[in-house]
Amino acid sequence: MTRLFNEPDDFLDELTEGLIAASGRWVRGVPGGVVRSTRSPEPQVAVVVGGGSGHYPAFAGLVGPGLAHGAAMGNLFASPSTQRAHSVAKAANEGRGVLFTFGNYAGDVLNFAAAEEQLRAEGIDCRTVLVTDDIWSAPVDEISKRRGIAGDLTVFKIAGAAAEEGADLDEVERIARHANDRTRSFGVAFDGCTLPGKSEPLFTVPAGRMAVGLGIHGEPGIDETAVPTAAALAELFVSRLLEEVPAGVEKQGARVVPILNGLGSVKYEELFVVYRTVDKLLKEAGLVVVDPEVGEFCTSFDMAGCSLTLLWLDEDLERLWTAPADTPAFRRGSVTAREQVSVSETEAAAEKTYGQASAESQESAGRIAALLGSAAGSIDSAADELGRLDAVAGDGDHGIGMQRGIKAGAAAARSAAEAGAGAGSVLIEAGDAWSDQGGGTSGVIWGRMLQAFGKSLGDEKPVDAAAVVAAASEARDVVMGFGKATVGDKTMIDAVVPFVDTLAADVQSGLSLSEAWGHAAQVADQAARDTAQLVAKLGRARSHGERSVGTPDPGAVSFALIATTVAGELS
Amino acid sequence: MTRLFNEPDDFLDELTEGLIAASGRWVRGVPGGVVRSTRSPEPQVAVVVGGGSGHYPAFAGLVGPGLAHGAAMGNLFASPSTQRAHSVAKAANEGRGVLFTFGNYAGDVLNFAAAEEQLRAEGIDCRTVLVTDDIWSAPVDEISKRRGIAGDLTVFKIAGAAAEEGADLDEVERIARHANDRTRSFGVAFDGCTLPGKSEPLFTVPAGRMAVGLGIHGEPGIDETAVPTAAALAELFVSRLLEEVPAGVEKQGARVVPILNGLGSVKYEELFVVYRTVDKLLKEAGLVVVDPEVGEFCTSFDMAGCSLTLLWLDEDLERLWTAPADTPAFRRGSVTAREQVSVSETEAAAEKTYGQASAESQESAGRIAALLGSAAGSIDSAADELGRLDAVAGDGDHGIGMQRGIKAGAAAARSAAEAGAGAGSVLIEAGDAWSDQGGGTSGVIWGRMLQAFGKSLGDEKPVDAAAVVAAASEARDVVMGFGKATVGDKTMIDAVVPFVDTLAADVQSGLSLSEAWGHAAQVADQAARDTAQLVAKLGRARSHGERSVGTPDPGAVSFALIATTVAGELS
Known part of the structure; x- marks a missing residue:
């Protein structure tokens, strides 16, 4: 140890x-x-x-x-x-x-x-x-x-x-x-x-x-x-x-x-x-x-x-x-002596500044940062379990990667919100930090998702149900284009797609954002359970894990966990 | 592990x-x-x-x-x-x-x-x-x-x-x-x-x-x-x-x-x-x-x-x-290229030959080889315990070293006896093999002891009580001169000296070799118990073990074990 x-x-x-x-x-x-x-x-x-x-x-x-x-x-x-x-x-x-x-x-x-x-x-x-x-x-x-x-x-x-x-x-x-x-x-x-x-x-x-x-x-x-x-x-x-x-x-x-x-x-x-x-x-x-x-x-x-x-x-x-x-x-063997380079100073990180944001978007930004903080807490508690799940079929880094990524993402969101950024910028900052600090498959996918979500929301318009549905759809398209997986590949996509579909349909049929989100989270959770069962079966069968691009198996489980946590906060 | x-x-x-x-x-x-x-x-x-x-x-x-x-x-x-x-x-x-x-x-x-x-x-x-x-x-x-x-x-x-x-x-x-x-x-x-x-x-x-x-x-x-x-x-x-x-x-x-x-x-x-x-x-x-x-x-x-x-x-x-x-x-850094040396063949071990031995000494030689074999069995069973005892104050190699040494010594003695060597040569061969294969402190000490014992016995004269007392005294003198320890230093000497003293006194007073050896082994065993107790106390005190030359603490314990095994065979 x-x-x-x-x-x-x-x-x-x-x-x-x-x-x-x-x-x-x-x-x-x-x-x-x-x-x-x-x-x-x-x-x-x-x-x-x-x-x-x-x-x-x-x-x-x-x-x-x-x-x-x-x-x-x-x-x-x-x-x-x-x-x-x-x-x-x-x-x-x-x-x-x-x-x-x-x-x-x-x-x-x-x-x-x-x-x-x-x-x-x-x-x-x-x-x-x-x-x-x-x-x-x-x-x-x-x-x-x-x-x-x-x-x-x-x-x-x-x-x-x-x-x-x-x-x-x-x-x-x-x-x-x-x-x-x-x-x-x-x-x-x-x-x-x-x-x-x-x-x-x-x-x-x-x-x-x-x-x-x-x-x-x-x-x-x-x-x-x-x-x-x-x-x-x-x-x-x-x-x-x-x-x-x-x-x-x-x-x-x-x-x-x-x-x-x-x-x-x-x-x-x-x-x-x-x-x-x-x-x-x-x-x-x-x-x-x-x-x-x-x-x-x-x-x-x-x-x-x-x-x-x-x-x-x-x-x-x-x-x-x-x-x-x-x-x-x-x-x-023998390498001829080499000249040492002088170590260049690492540039000091520039003070972050954000574009103009509406007061409404700024308020939503604070709320989004808080939601990310809550979700980070849930992932933190579940990290060991996520790691074990990943170790069945993958390299076991999912838990620790999610933990670091969302923690960094939530912290970046909080800083950005405190500095007056709008909802979109807060999510983009969170995505950057998540990708950088989380690393691994989950880092790059969540980074891209949050960035797409934020880009769609922008810093001006109100963060209402329609805006969230549009942003969630954008995020889904980006991750599907990037990871090249589809529903049924036992990846995060298996939870993301029904989540976004349910969210969109419920909002369309007149439910509130919090009601729709709650329902969508339940659907995602069910998909995640199916994935977790498949992973467990895979572990029992001890077949050698396929590890092609885009198949980080517990991705659906952590996605559902985050969606469910946010649902709890919204309700 | x-x-x-x-x-x-x-x-x-x-x-x-x-x-x-x-x-x-x-x-x-x-x-x-x-x-x-x-x-x-x-x-x-x-x-x-x-x-x-x-x-x-x-x-x-x-x-x-x-x-x-x-x-x-x-x-x-x-x-x-x-x-x-x-x-x-x-x-x-x-x-x-x-x-x-x-x-x-x-x-x-x-x-x-x-x-x-x-x-x-x-x-x-x-x-x-x-x-x-x-x-x-x-x-x-x-x-x-x-x-x-x-x-x-x-x-x-x-x-x-x-x-x-x-x-x-x-x-x-x-x-x-x-x-x-x-x-x-x-x-x-x-x-x-x-x-x-x-x-x-x-x-x-x-x-x-x-x-x-x-x-x-x-x-x-x-x-x-x-x-x-x-x-x-x-x-x-x-x-x-x-x-x-x-x-x-x-x-x-x-x-x-x-x-x-x-x-x-x-x-x-x-x-x-x-x-x-x-x-x-x-x-x-x-x-x-x-x-x-x-x-x-x-x-x-x-x-x-x-x-x-x-x-x-x-x-x-x-x-x-x-x-x-x-x-x-x-x-x-850079080492200039070096010429490789051609690997010289290891010389084949020459066939062993032994000097003239009396029939009486040859018979004793077989008996000595058998006794060494029995003693090797006892050490084999006790090796783990000896190792643990040694680990309290020393480097834990006593058990494994004794085990390998006496095994090699007994095998060499058996070969020499089968080849017609006398009692002295059998012991000298056993000492050589013990020292070489056992290594460590115990290997060199036991090697020297057996060699001195064998040299004193020779290959001609009968192995009677007087000859054994003289040989044991020689062996004691050699180990004391070599290891530079005296009675009370919590080493093998603590058992060797009273053993030889008792053996000599008992033979002097007319007891048979087997009676005298049995008594001497009891005395050695008591000394070994005292050593083992001191070692245990040392372990409890967790003081840092002194490791000066000549203080292989469980040496008395293994000596007594060998002496007692031989006593059992002789009686």
């Missing part, structure tokens, strides 16, 4: 400060994460990695010459927000474009995609290569749906080394994609981890048992067995990984890099005992082992587990894998 | 094989541990480190250019045997002498001292610098009694860097001693670890509590508190360490290297949150922070704990600390 923290809410900021203080030889802090503190001899394509925190040395520990140029750091097990990914990319950019590369998780995909869009709009060429090495997270015919785990390292390293050689963005993208195509990982777990300030572990594995294929955030695996011997585990790893030789590789005589990764509390000596057999089996299978790594490269706090990754080399990949690198947590 | 292993007895050999397979770029295996796989450009003083296994990257992970030249690897939490330390030093030696440096634990001190003696006899100059950084293991006026914990790293690094610069043995010894004088550490723990194949943890800390000053093998600390916040822990670390500024250091403006070390399952993010405050407090105290390290440098499997080390620099120490190094687990 995680024992050492101050305020759990400050954990990300404080770990970032500590990391920067400890690692100034390699990194410096920028809003949203870290970038190199050293200057490249010649401008390079910037390789920007990132993801949730709690996986050190992924991601900030891999920033430095020969590896990544920057890391966008999300909250614990939650993707960085769009703002964070954008900010880090801007700071890392050396004028030759940006490659985003990160593990394939819904929240990361949404946020980095939005940041990519923004960078392109600003004239910075940007590409994305997802890491999809986890063989158990989707079958081989849906390989692009697979999650990224410890194979992050090979893709990041290859991309970083190519950038270091001076390759252009096309080539860095191509070789990173090629490295991902040549990388496969197989993970197991023996026990979960407990996030800072939480009393319950995010997930558990029964004592004496091993979850096969379990993800680094507790995403369900495909099987559970008794804990095997070290040799039997090595056999399991190697035999399965050798069944899936990437296209274009001749197995006999192939050169491979094995990476045996400990997730936190499976320690070095145990890993070496396992590696002893891995090495033997790979050689017996006629492979040539090149520059292996045994250690901790992608952890999940003190989760008990490990994974074996194979990178199937060709000439280019071998040259790039063995090229020098110098980062806080991964060093190899 | 440790989950991944095959046969627990094979753990050390298998982890060593895996480590060598994974780390061939830096190390190669030799009997007893590893040495560099690279050739020095010019011959250097060989810095040989070592200790029990279970602390990776200490010790084998720190072998490579700019750091150690070899690591003698003992069994889990048990010192390497004399034979192992000697073998690694011989292989690491580049013709300019050997510096042994390791943490100050009784077993390591005894075994490395014996190896040093042997090296000198062979014409290889050898020195020893003990690491004594753990401020809670003895008061400042008994500073040389302190244990070595994560501060190992600074001493090893400074010594290795000096050797790399071409310094001679006098200078490498001097600077290593100086580095140790300038190094202080403070450790805490939240939970213990369970060794491979054991069902019980070596020690525990109550949930929600923090043991202050607890050693890396569970040696008792000085206090127990509630788990503090990360900031409060940083404050505790820094305030106490700043109270003990080494002689000759002007605190204001001093340059220090902080090393925040995780012991296994206190993970990187938590360490960074703690480090954030450490960094701030050091700077507030007017110190200059140089090249800090935050990570895992000396672990204890998945023990939950961490420590802060401060190395107080001067110009030489700073130059040596920041010099390049390239080892499996610690890299810094």
